[in-house]
Amino acid sequence: MVASTPCPLCSNPGGELLWQDDLCRVVLIAHGDEAYFPGYCRVIWNAHIGEMSDLTASQAQHLMNIVVRVEHVLRQTVQADKINLASLGNMTPHVHWHIIPRWRDDSHFPASTWAAALRPICPKQELTQEQWRQLGMQLASRLQNELPGSHPSPSVQ
Protein backbone atom coordinates (compact mmCIF):
# COMPACT_ATOMS: atom_id res chain seq x y z
CA MET A 1 0.00 0.00 0.00
CA VAL A 2 1.17 3.49 -0.80
CA ALA A 3 1.67 5.64 2.29
CA SER A 4 0.05 9.04 2.63
CA THR A 5 0.38 10.51 6.10
CA PRO A 6 -1.62 12.23 7.37
CA CYS A 7 -4.46 11.14 5.11
CA PRO A 8 -6.39 14.20 3.89
CA LEU A 9 -9.61 12.19 3.55
CA CYS A 10 -9.37 11.07 7.19
CA SER A 11 -8.87 14.60 8.45
CA ASN A 12 -11.09 16.60 6.04
CA PRO A 13 -14.50 16.14 4.38
CA GLY A 14 -12.82 16.37 0.93
CA GLY A 15 -15.40 18.81 -0.46
CA GLU A 16 -18.82 20.26 0.35
CA LEU A 17 -20.89 17.59 2.06
CA LEU A 18 -24.06 16.71 0.11
CA TRP A 19 -25.08 13.42 1.72
CA GLN A 20 -23.70 10.88 4.15
CA ASP A 21 -24.51 7.71 5.99
CA ASP A 22 -22.51 5.79 8.58
CA LEU A 23 -20.13 4.31 5.98
CA CYS A 24 -19.50 6.94 3.35
CA ARG A 25 -20.17 10.47 2.18
CA VAL A 26 -20.87 12.34 -1.05
CA VAL A 27 -19.13 15.68 -1.52
CA LEU A 28 -19.22 18.32 -4.22
CA ILE A 29 -15.82 19.57 -5.31
CA ALA A 30 -15.53 23.05 -3.85
CA HIS A 31 -15.94 26.11 -6.03
CA GLY A 32 -12.56 27.13 -7.34
CA ASP A 33 -11.01 23.74 -6.60
CA GLU A 34 -11.01 21.56 -9.74
CA ALA A 35 -14.26 23.43 -10.37
CA TYR A 36 -14.07 23.37 -14.14
CA PHE A 37 -16.33 20.33 -14.23
CA PRO A 38 -19.40 21.69 -12.43
CA GLY A 39 -21.11 18.92 -10.54
CA TYR A 40 -17.87 16.96 -10.05
CA CYS A 41 -18.57 14.87 -6.95
CA ARG A 42 -16.61 12.41 -4.89
CA VAL A 43 -17.98 9.46 -2.95
CA ILE A 44 -15.60 8.82 -0.07
CA TRP A 45 -15.51 5.73 2.12
CA ASN A 46 -15.23 6.98 5.71
CA ALA A 47 -12.76 4.37 6.98
CA HIS A 48 -9.16 4.47 5.77
CA ILE A 49 -9.25 1.59 3.27
CA GLY A 50 -6.85 1.47 0.32
CA GLU A 51 -8.53 -0.66 -2.32
CA MET A 52 -12.07 -1.68 -3.24
CA SER A 53 -11.15 -5.33 -2.75
CA ASP A 54 -10.26 -4.57 0.91
CA LEU A 55 -13.98 -3.95 1.51
CA THR A 56 -16.39 -6.81 2.21
CA ALA A 57 -18.66 -7.72 -0.70
CA SER A 58 -21.62 -6.01 0.95
CA GLN A 59 -19.58 -2.86 1.74
CA ALA A 60 -18.37 -2.67 -1.88
CA GLN A 61 -21.92 -3.16 -3.09
CA HIS A 62 -23.20 -0.40 -0.80
CA LEU A 63 -20.51 2.01 -2.00
CA MET A 64 -21.01 1.28 -5.69
CA ASN A 65 -24.76 1.65 -5.36
CA ILE A 66 -24.16 5.17 -4.07
CA VAL A 67 -21.65 5.93 -6.85
CA VAL A 68 -24.18 4.87 -9.48
CA ARG A 69 -26.96 6.87 -7.77
CA VAL A 70 -24.73 9.96 -7.79
CA GLU A 71 -24.10 9.37 -11.51
CA HIS A 72 -27.86 9.15 -12.06
CA VAL A 73 -28.52 12.37 -10.14
CA LEU A 74 -25.77 14.18 -12.05
CA ARG A 75 -27.27 13.10 -15.37
CA GLN A 76 -30.62 14.54 -14.28
CA THR A 77 -29.08 17.76 -13.03
CA VAL A 78 -26.26 18.90 -15.29
CA GLN A 79 -27.18 17.43 -18.71
CA ALA A 80 -23.71 16.09 -19.33
CA ASP A 81 -22.78 14.25 -22.51
CA LYS A 82 -20.91 11.59 -20.52
CA ILE A 83 -20.11 10.72 -16.93
CA ASN A 84 -16.64 9.51 -15.96
CA LEU A 85 -16.16 7.26 -12.91
CA ALA A 86 -12.77 6.54 -11.38
CA SER A 87 -11.13 5.29 -8.22
CA LEU A 88 -7.39 5.90 -8.54
CA GLY A 89 -5.97 6.77 -5.12
CA ASN A 90 -2.34 6.98 -6.20
CA MET A 91 -1.81 10.13 -4.18
CA THR A 92 -4.42 9.46 -1.51
CA PRO A 93 -4.80 5.69 -1.03
CA HIS A 94 -8.12 5.99 0.81
CA VAL A 95 -11.02 4.65 -1.27
CA HIS A 96 -12.80 7.55 -2.98
CA TRP A 97 -14.66 7.70 -6.26
CA HIS A 98 -14.59 10.57 -8.74
CA ILE A 99 -17.89 11.16 -10.56
CA ILE A 100 -17.16 13.70 -13.28
CA PRO A 101 -19.66 15.20 -15.73
CA ARG A 102 -18.23 15.73 -19.20
CA TRP A 103 -19.34 17.76 -22.21
CA ARG A 104 -18.29 17.29 -25.83
CA ASP A 105 -16.92 20.82 -25.90
CA ASP A 106 -15.22 20.75 -22.49
CA SER A 107 -11.53 21.57 -22.20
CA HIS A 108 -10.37 17.95 -22.20
CA PHE A 109 -12.98 15.93 -24.11
CA PRO A 110 -12.62 13.15 -25.23
CA ALA A 111 -9.42 12.83 -23.17
CA SER A 112 -9.60 12.16 -19.46
CA THR A 113 -9.66 15.12 -17.07
CA TRP A 114 -6.19 13.99 -15.92
CA ALA A 115 -4.69 14.43 -19.39
CA ALA A 116 -3.54 17.75 -20.80
CA ALA A 117 -6.30 20.16 -21.84
CA LEU A 118 -7.08 20.12 -25.55
CA ARG A 119 -8.76 23.55 -25.73
CA PRO A 120 -9.86 26.45 -23.49
CA ILE A 121 -12.72 25.85 -21.08
CA CYS A 122 -16.24 26.22 -22.51
CA PRO A 123 -19.05 28.30 -20.92
CA LYS A 124 -20.62 25.18 -19.28
CA GLN A 125 -17.41 24.75 -17.33
CA GLU A 126 -17.64 28.08 -15.52
CA LEU A 127 -20.03 28.69 -12.65
CA THR A 128 -20.30 31.70 -10.41
CA GLN A 129 -20.13 31.07 -6.69
CA GLU A 130 -23.93 31.53 -6.56
CA GLN A 131 -24.59 29.10 -9.44
CA TRP A 132 -22.30 26.57 -7.76
CA ARG A 133 -24.20 26.99 -4.45
CA GLN A 134 -27.52 26.39 -6.21
CA LEU A 135 -26.16 23.32 -7.98
CA GLY A 136 -25.02 21.94 -4.62
CA MET A 137 -28.49 22.47 -3.14
CA GLN A 138 -30.13 20.72 -6.11
CA LEU A 139 -27.76 17.77 -5.92
CA ALA A 140 -28.20 17.43 -2.14
CA SER A 141 -31.98 17.46 -2.48
CA ARG A 142 -32.02 14.89 -5.28
CA LEU A 143 -29.59 12.63 -3.42
CA GLN A 144 -31.93 12.63 -0.44
CA ASN A 145 -34.72 11.41 -2.73
CA GLU A 146 -32.50 8.88 -4.51
CA LEU A 147 -30.97 7.44 -1.37
CA PRO A 148 -33.79 6.80 1.11
CA GLY A 149 -32.68 6.00 4.60
CA SER A 150 -29.83 8.46 4.26
CA HIS A 151 -28.72 10.94 6.87
CA PRO A 152 -28.68 14.05 4.72
CA SER A 153 -26.27 16.68 5.93
CA PRO A 154 -26.02 19.28 3.23
CA SER A 155 -23.39 21.80 4.14
CA VAL A 156 -23.91 23.83 0.98
CA GLN A 157 -25.75 26.89 2.29
Place this chain on the structure above:
Amino acid sequence: MVASTPCPLCSNPGGELLWQDDLCRVVLIAHGDEAYFPGYCRVIWNAHIGEMSDLTASQAQHLMNIVVRVEHVLRQTVQADKINLASLGNMTPHVHWHIIPRWRDDSHFPASTWAAALRPICPKQELTQEQWRQLGMQLASRLQNELPGSHPSPSVQ
Protein backbone atom coordinates in the same frame (compact mmCIF):
# COMPACT_ATOMS: atom_id res chain seq x y z
CA MET B 1 -25.04 10.14 -25.46
CA VAL B 2 -21.85 10.42 -27.45
CA ALA B 3 -21.98 8.60 -30.78
CA SER B 4 -19.33 6.07 -31.75
CA THR B 5 -20.20 4.11 -34.87
CA PRO B 6 -19.38 1.35 -35.38
CA CYS B 7 -18.70 0.56 -31.72
CA PRO B 8 -15.36 -1.27 -31.41
CA LEU B 9 -16.53 -3.10 -28.27
CA CYS B 10 -19.59 -4.45 -30.10
CA SER B 11 -17.53 -5.74 -33.01
CA ASN B 12 -14.32 -6.87 -31.23
CA PRO B 13 -13.45 -8.62 -27.96
CA GLY B 14 -11.36 -5.58 -26.91
CA GLY B 15 -8.38 -7.65 -25.75
CA GLU B 16 -7.42 -11.25 -25.00
CA LEU B 17 -10.40 -13.01 -23.48
CA LEU B 18 -9.70 -14.30 -19.95
CA TRP B 19 -13.21 -14.97 -18.66
CA GLN B 20 -16.80 -14.38 -19.68
CA ASP B 21 -20.37 -15.03 -18.73
CA ASP B 22 -23.60 -14.19 -20.53
CA LEU B 23 -23.46 -10.50 -19.55
CA CYS B 24 -19.84 -9.41 -19.62
CA ARG B 25 -16.27 -10.39 -20.32
CA VAL B 26 -12.81 -9.84 -18.85
CA VAL B 27 -9.99 -9.19 -21.29
CA LEU B 28 -6.25 -8.65 -20.92
CA ILE B 29 -4.90 -5.71 -22.88
CA ALA B 30 -2.99 -7.25 -25.76
CA HIS B 31 0.80 -7.38 -25.75
CA GLY B 32 2.14 -4.26 -27.43
CA ASP B 33 -1.18 -2.40 -27.05
CA GLU B 34 -1.08 -0.15 -23.97
CA ALA B 35 1.07 -2.98 -22.63
CA TYR B 36 3.19 -0.87 -20.34
CA PHE B 37 0.99 -1.75 -17.39
CA PRO B 38 1.29 -5.56 -17.42
CA GLY B 39 -1.92 -7.09 -16.16
CA TYR B 40 -4.04 -4.15 -17.37
CA CYS B 41 -7.49 -5.70 -17.81
CA ARG B 42 -10.85 -4.46 -18.99
CA VAL B 43 -14.24 -5.68 -17.89
CA ILE B 44 -16.64 -5.06 -20.75
CA TRP B 45 -20.42 -5.22 -20.58
CA ASN B 46 -21.54 -7.19 -23.62
CA ALA B 47 -24.60 -5.09 -24.53
CA HIS B 48 -24.09 -1.60 -25.94
CA ILE B 49 -24.94 0.46 -22.84
CA GLY B 50 -23.49 3.93 -22.35
CA GLU B 51 -23.53 4.57 -18.61
CA MET B 52 -23.51 2.50 -15.42
CA SER B 53 -26.83 4.06 -14.41
CA ASP B 54 -28.43 2.67 -17.60
CA LEU B 55 -27.99 -0.81 -16.11
CA THR B 56 -30.50 -2.27 -13.66
CA ALA B 57 -29.36 -2.33 -10.05
CA SER B 58 -28.70 -6.07 -10.22
CA GLN B 59 -26.79 -5.77 -13.52
CA ALA B 60 -24.61 -2.98 -12.07
CA GLN B 61 -24.00 -5.08 -8.97
CA HIS B 62 -23.02 -8.09 -11.08
CA LEU B 63 -20.61 -6.03 -13.16
CA MET B 64 -18.98 -4.31 -10.17
CA ASN B 65 -18.57 -7.61 -8.36
CA ILE B 66 -16.54 -8.83 -11.34
CA VAL B 67 -14.50 -5.59 -11.47
CA VAL B 68 -13.60 -5.98 -7.79
CA ARG B 69 -12.78 -9.68 -8.25
CA VAL B 70 -10.45 -8.79 -11.13
CA GLU B 71 -8.79 -6.21 -8.88
CA HIS B 72 -8.34 -8.88 -6.21
CA VAL B 73 -6.82 -11.34 -8.68
CA LEU B 74 -4.47 -8.69 -10.05
CA ARG B 75 -3.26 -7.86 -6.54
CA GLN B 76 -2.48 -11.56 -5.99
CA THR B 77 -0.74 -11.90 -9.32
CA VAL B 78 1.27 -8.80 -10.15
CA GLN B 79 2.18 -7.34 -6.73
CA ALA B 80 1.17 -3.84 -7.70
CA ASP B 81 1.48 -0.91 -5.30
CA LYS B 82 -1.98 0.36 -6.27
CA ILE B 83 -4.85 -0.59 -8.55
CA ASN B 84 -6.68 2.07 -10.56
CA LEU B 85 -10.31 1.55 -11.59
CA ALA B 86 -12.06 3.70 -14.17
CA SER B 87 -15.06 3.76 -16.46
CA LEU B 88 -14.68 6.75 -18.78
CA GLY B 89 -16.10 5.88 -22.22
CA ASN B 90 -15.59 9.30 -23.77
CA MET B 91 -14.29 7.78 -26.96
CA THR B 92 -16.19 4.50 -26.75
CA PRO B 93 -19.46 5.04 -24.88
CA HIS B 94 -20.04 1.33 -24.24
CA VAL B 95 -19.67 0.47 -20.55
CA HIS B 96 -16.18 -0.93 -19.92
CA TRP B 97 -13.98 -0.79 -16.86
CA HIS B 98 -10.22 -0.31 -16.81
CA ILE B 99 -8.42 -2.21 -14.05
CA ILE B 100 -4.84 -0.97 -14.09
CA PRO B 101 -2.00 -2.17 -11.85
CA ARG B 102 0.35 0.62 -10.81
CA TRP B 103 3.84 0.68 -9.33
CA ARG B 104 5.52 3.52 -7.44
CA ASP B 105 8.29 3.63 -10.01
CA ASP B 106 6.09 3.26 -13.10
CA SER B 107 6.30 5.84 -15.88
CA HIS B 108 3.27 7.85 -14.69
CA PHE B 109 2.99 7.31 -10.92
CA PRO B 110 1.37 9.00 -9.02
CA ALA B 111 -0.35 10.62 -12.01
CA SER B 112 -3.05 8.75 -13.89
CA THR B 113 -2.08 6.61 -16.85
CA TRP B 114 -3.93 9.14 -19.04
CA ALA B 115 -1.68 12.00 -17.98
CA ALA B 116 1.73 12.68 -19.48
CA ALA B 117 4.51 10.29 -18.46
CA LEU B 118 6.73 11.57 -15.67
CA ARG B 119 9.72 9.32 -16.33
CA PRO B 120 10.84 6.42 -18.57
CA ILE B 121 9.17 3.03 -18.09
CA CYS B 122 10.60 0.84 -15.33
CA PRO B 123 11.56 -2.85 -15.74
CA LYS B 124 8.22 -4.03 -14.23
CA GLN B 125 6.45 -2.33 -17.11
CA GLU B 126 8.09 -4.43 -19.82
CA LEU B 127 7.10 -8.01 -20.54
CA THR B 128 8.22 -10.27 -23.33
CA GLN B 129 5.50 -11.88 -25.42
CA GLU B 130 6.12 -15.13 -23.52
CA GLN B 131 5.91 -13.45 -20.07
CA TRP B 132 2.72 -11.75 -21.16
CA ARG B 133 1.24 -15.10 -22.33
CA GLN B 134 2.07 -16.68 -18.98
CA LEU B 135 0.54 -13.77 -17.08
CA GLY B 136 -2.65 -14.17 -19.13
CA MET B 137 -2.82 -17.90 -18.30
CA GLN B 138 -2.34 -17.17 -14.58
CA LEU B 139 -5.02 -14.49 -14.56
CA ALA B 140 -7.49 -16.68 -16.49
CA SER B 141 -6.93 -19.57 -14.08
CA ARG B 142 -7.37 -17.41 -10.98
CA LEU B 143 -10.48 -15.74 -12.38
CA GLN B 144 -12.04 -19.16 -12.89
CA ASN B 145 -11.44 -19.88 -9.19
CA GLU B 146 -12.62 -16.43 -8.07
CA LEU B 147 -15.75 -16.39 -10.19
CA PRO B 148 -17.47 -19.75 -9.78
CA GLY B 149 -20.30 -20.41 -12.16
CA SER B 150 -18.36 -18.65 -14.91
CA HIS B 151 -17.99 -19.82 -18.46
CA PRO B 152 -14.22 -19.61 -18.73
CA SER B 153 -13.00 -19.12 -22.26
CA PRO B 154 -9.34 -18.24 -22.06
CA SER B 155 -8.07 -17.37 -25.49
CA VAL B 156 -4.53 -16.76 -24.22
CA GLN B 157 -2.71 -19.85 -25.48
